[in-house]
Every structure is written in C-alpha cells, then in structure tokens.
Amino acid sequence: MDKAVVHLDLDTFFVSCQRLVDSSLIGIPLIIGGSSNRGVVSCASMEARKFGVRSGMPQYLANKLCPQAKVIRGDFELYTKCSDLVTDIIQESSPLMEKSSIDEFYLDITGLDKYFGCYKWSTELRQRIIKESGLPISFGLSVNKTVSKMATNEGKPLGALKIEAPEIHSFMNPLSVKRLPGIGNSTFQTLSRIGIRKIGTLAEVPMEVMGKLLGKSGMTISQRAKGIDHTPVKPYSKRxxxxxxxxxxxxxxxxxxxxxxxxxxxxxxxxxxxxxxxxxxxxxxxxxxxxxxxxxxxxxxxxxxxxxxxxxxxxxxxxxxxxxxxxxxxxxxxxxxxxxxxxxxxxxxxxxxxxxxxxxxxxxxxxxxxxxxxxxxxxxxxxxxxxxxxxxxxxxxILFPSNRHLYESVGGDQKYHR
Ligand SMILES: [Mg+2]
The missing domain is CATH 3.30.1490.100 (DNA polymerase, Y-family, little finger domain)
Known part of the structure; x- marks a missing residue:
C-alpha cells in the first residue's frame, strides 16, 4: 500500500514573522539577512523575489538587484516562538510528525484516508495553522518525502498540491534537476556539464553511472529522480x-x-x-x-x-x-x-x-x-x-548552575528555496 506523506513549509517564514509584529512591512520588498555587504540574504519577500533576490544570495548582489528593498536583521527569538506555535498545532493533530527545519515539517498520515481523505485532512490542518498563527503555509501530499517536498515547492506560495503515485513521473520529469531535494549548486553544475538538465533525463541515467559520478549521494539522487524515497518520517523530539x-x-x-x-x-x-x-x-x-x-x-x-x-x-x-x-x-x-x-x-x-x-x-x-x-x-x-x-x-x-547570555538572539534563515 502507498504511504501518505505530507510536507508542510511556511512561506517566506522570516518575512512572515516580521510582518506579524510590524504591519508596515506588509506588501513591500523586504529582505532579512546580512546587515553588512559581506553577509548573505536569509529570506526575501515575494516582492523582493520578483527582482531576482533569493535566499543564500550575497547581500551586495541583492542590494544591486533591488535597491529599494528594506533590509532588516533577523530576530531569531521571534522565529523560534512562531515556529514552536506552529509545531504545537501540527503535533496536536498529527499522528507522526518530523520537524526538519525551523519552518518545515513532514507528516506520515498513512491510514487516515480510510476515515477521512488525506487531502481534505491536510487542507484543514493548513487552514487551521493559518488561522491560529497568522502565518502563510504551503503543503504537498504524496507517497514519500521527496515528492511531497517537491509538490510543496511547486505549489508555493499558499500551495496545496497532491501528487498521486501514477502522476509522479509526469509531475517530476519536466522539472529542472535543481528542483530535486538534495541537489546543491555544485551537483547541479556537474550534471549540467554532462547535459543533464531535466529530472526525466536524470532518471534515465543508470544508478551505477550516477554512483561513479557523484559517489554515494549519486545513488540517492538517482533513486529520487525516479520518485523513489524510502526515508521514514522520524518522530520529532524537542531539544x-x-x-x-x-x-x-x-x-x-x-x-x-x-x-x-x-x-x-x-x-x-x-x-x-x-x-x-x-x-x-x-x-x-x-x-x-x-x-x-x-x-x-x-x-x-x-x-x-x-x-x-x-x-x-x-x-x-x-x-x-x-x-x-x-x-x-x-x-x-x-x-x-x-x-x-x-x-x-x-x-x-x-x-x-x-x-x-x-x-x-x-x-x-x-x-x-x-x-x-x-x-x-x-x-x-x-x-x-x-x-x-x-x-x-x-x-x-544535563543540569548546570550558571547561565550567561553572550549575544542578543538575532539572525536569519538561509537556504535556497529554488
Ligand atoms: Mg519555508
């Protein structure tokens, strides 16, 4: 029987948190991140992304692309608070939850479909999160973590995308290999050099060849390109x-x-x-x-x-x-x-x-x-x-007697969403 795995990802999370506490930031190009020119962008609002600004991009480049953007330093305490709130909501409703980053979750809801459609269940959970936290969130639903995550990414922002087993290949094959989770910039370059640009092409390369090209991760990437991923959803344990x-x-x-x-x-x-x-x-x-x-x-x-x-x-x-x-x-x-x-x-x-x-x-x-x-x-x-x-x-x-705060908690999220 196929599994039912949901991937949830808060949209432009750091930006959304900042907008919760300061409504003047809504609707404007906003960048969370590097205060110095040598820093990198942690998170960019949709308005800033329109100009090509991306997470992980050097700040000086972001400033060039979108000089009118407001740049603020992150407030990690706020993000942790918001993340905990969403975590609690999900944990309350879901049988098996994994928290894979501050703003991302995987749920294994296999079996729920017998009583309640999985898609309907996920949609209601998503609406509840938005209502109770005020934070926009997207989800993807499919048979494993890789495909669910890709469904979330393709549906963003405010996405709710379901990819059933028979649709996996037609969904994945036309997409750029860059969209496959686990493919970073250097792997992308390596694949581009030998002419592999689409996931469909990657899926046709024999696994052994990929293994020779990229080592152990090549084998994993090869499987994922075929829509195969047996990684289980691991139960969340707090600190x-x-x-x-x-x-x-x-x-x-x-x-x-x-x-x-x-x-x-x-x-x-x-x-x-x-x-x-x-x-x-x-x-x-x-x-x-x-x-x-x-x-x-x-x-x-x-x-x-x-x-x-x-x-x-x-x-x-x-x-x-x-x-x-x-x-x-x-x-x-x-x-x-x-x-x-x-x-x-x-x-x-x-x-x-x-x-x-x-x-x-x-x-x-x-x-x-x-x-x-x-x-x-x-x-x-x-x-x-x-x-x-x-x-x-x-x-x-672990119990310790003293506690000293060295820094204020400031910071930002940093990852390539696309
Ligand atoms: Mg996110």
Whole structure:
C-alpha cells in the first residue's frame, strides 16, 4: 500500500514573522539577512523575489538587484516562538510528525484516508495553522518525502498540491534537476556539464553511472529522480544535545593539552551538527577533578555551528571552570538546545567565504573520514586520543548552575528555496 506523506513549509517564514509584529512591512520588498555587504540574504519577500533576490544570495548582489528593498536583521527569538506555535498545532493533530527545519515539517498520515481523505485532512490542518498563527503555509501530499517536498515547492506560495503515485513521473520529469531535494549548486553544475538538465533525463541515467559520478549521494539522487524515497518520517523530539567527553588514563594539569583536546572535540561536534543540520544555542564545558569533584559552566549563545565561535567559547569556559590547582581526570563539552537550521553556520555572521570554506571542509570529511581535514590544533589532539564518548541525548539530563547570555538572539534563515 502507498504511504501518505505530507510536507508542510511556511512561506517566506522570516518575512512572515516580521510582518506579524510590524504591519508596515506588509506588501513591500523586504529582505532579512546580512546587515553588512559581506553577509548573505536569509529570506526575501515575494516582492523582493520578483527582482531576482533569493535566499543564500550575497547581500551586495541583492542590494544591486533591488535597491529599494528594506533590509532588516533577523530576530531569531521571534522565529523560534512562531515556529514552536506552529509545531504545537501540527503535533496536536498529527499522528507522526518530523520537524526538519525551523519552518518545515513532514507528516506520515498513512491510514487516515480510510476515515477521512488525506487531502481534505491536510487542507484543514493548513487552514487551521493559518488561522491560529497568522502565518502563510504551503503543503504537498504524496507517497514519500521527496515528492511531497517537491509538490510543496511547486505549489508555493499558499500551495496545496497532491501528487498521486501514477502522476509522479509526469509531475517530476519536466522539472529542472535543481528542483530535486538534495541537489546543491555544485551537483547541479556537474550534471549540467554532462547535459543533464531535466529530472526525466536524470532518471534515465543508470544508478551505477550516477554512483561513479557523484559517489554515494549519486545513488540517492538517482533513486529520487525516479520518485523513489524510502526515508521514514522520524518522530520529532524537542531539544536535543550533542556531547563528547574524555576520561584520561593519567590525570592531567596540562592546560595546553586540555585546550588541544577541547579543540578536537568541538571540531567533531561541529561537523556532526552541520552534517545533521543542527545549530546550537548553548555550549557547556565540564571537568572532573582527580577527587571526582565535578564542575561545569555554560553559555547561552546565538545559534551557530561555527567551529571558531564555539572553540573560542569552549576555551573561555575552560578558563572559568578550571580554577583549582588540582589534576583533572575528565573533560567534556556539550552543545545544547539544538535547532534545525539547514546550510547555516551562524545565524547572523555567515559570509559567502565562510559558507564555502565549511562546505568544502565538510565535503572532504564526508567523502573520506572526519580526520581527513582538521584545524591546526585539533589535529594534535588526535595523536593522543583517549576515551571518546559521543552521543545525542535529551537536554533535560544535563543540569548546570550558571547561565550567561553572550549575544542578543538575532539572525536569519538561509537556504535556497529554488
Ligand atoms: Mg519555508
């Protein structure tokens, strides 16, 4: 039996949130994002998109295309609040929900059609979200995540598109390969170079050829082009955390060594964050003294997955937590209060160069192994690697005494919608 998978995506989410709190922003070309010229666009209103402005585009280019646009910095606290509200509404009505980013959701509603048409159900849910949150949202309904997401994208804004199993190929084949989820700019270039521009063409290339061309992701892309996607809708769990700790075989007092270890751990965790599309808003460092006394400290920060930002904070935390002249037996670092944020390194300090650097590093790590490329100091820690425990666990397991707000929460969303 075919599955019924709904993909929901809030339309120009950051723009819509800003308009909720300031109605003077309605109807004008509006850009959320880079306040400096080196920044990138996080989100653009439909009025700005008419001039060619897109998410992920360098701000200087957006300014050139649409000089009359109003540019504002993002307010991530507002976006989180709006996102939580929508999440609650969906969770209340849906049997199985996955939150794949701050403004995107997948629902598996297989079986609902017996009692209630899936399309009718989705339409009513969508109307309820719009009524209760004031935020415009689109949905796509089909038999798997890939096709549903594409249906949402094609129907936007205010879309409600259903693609049934027999219609999948006629729906997908004429579309540009760019519209296939998982195809980024560099894959698009590679495919263009060998003349593959339409999904229909891509679907005809044997999977093995795609595998040779693009590695493991080539096989996935090949399947998706045929409208096949077995990825399940994963149940949503609220805040998660990601942590790593080392217990030393011999207790140490060597701060240089501790910093080096910390660098390696932060680097690994950051890679994991970015691979799974997470951003963290809280970092903590803990140490255990030789007499088993444990100390820890944490900072609340602006959402990020940037190695440099988090390393610097980890060093600061280590300095403030390691106060006694006593050997320590364990050091740990954890990132807490994670949110989904795709193609993002930092909510408001992303620049094109930084995104490109991290994308390249992560590609090398994914293709080979995570030690294939490392920051200078992190490399040394691998030479002396000891016990390594990393896991994702619920944040409520972790209790810390202090809390310090380093930055205001400002930021923006950043992704290519098309
Ligand atoms: Mg959206």
């Amino acid at each position: 998660k955390s990601l942590s790593k700790e080392r217990t030393f075989q011999q207790d140490t007092i060597d701060k240089g060594y501790l910093r080096t270890l910390l660098t390696g751990m932060v680097e690994d965790l950051c890679f994991k964050l970015r691979s799974d599309n997470w951003l963290t808003s809280n970092i903590s460092v803990k140490i255990k003294y030789t007499n088993f006394d444990t100390e820890s400290k944490q900072y609340s920060i602006n959402y990020t997955s940037c190695d440099f930002t988090l390393m610097r904070l980890a060093f600061e935390l280590l300095e403030s937590v390691y106060q006694r002249r006593m050997r320590i037996r364990l050091i740990g670092v954890s990132f807490n209060k994670l949110v989904k944020g795709r193609h993002q390194i930092d909510m408001f300090e992303d620049t094109e160069e930084k995104l490109a650097l991290y994308n390249t590093m992560d590609r090398i790590k994914t293709r080979f192994h995570k030690g294939a490329i490392q920051w200078g100091t992190g490399f040394m820690s691998k030479q002396k690697e000891e016990k390594d425990d990393s896991e994702i666990k619920p944040a409520q397991d």
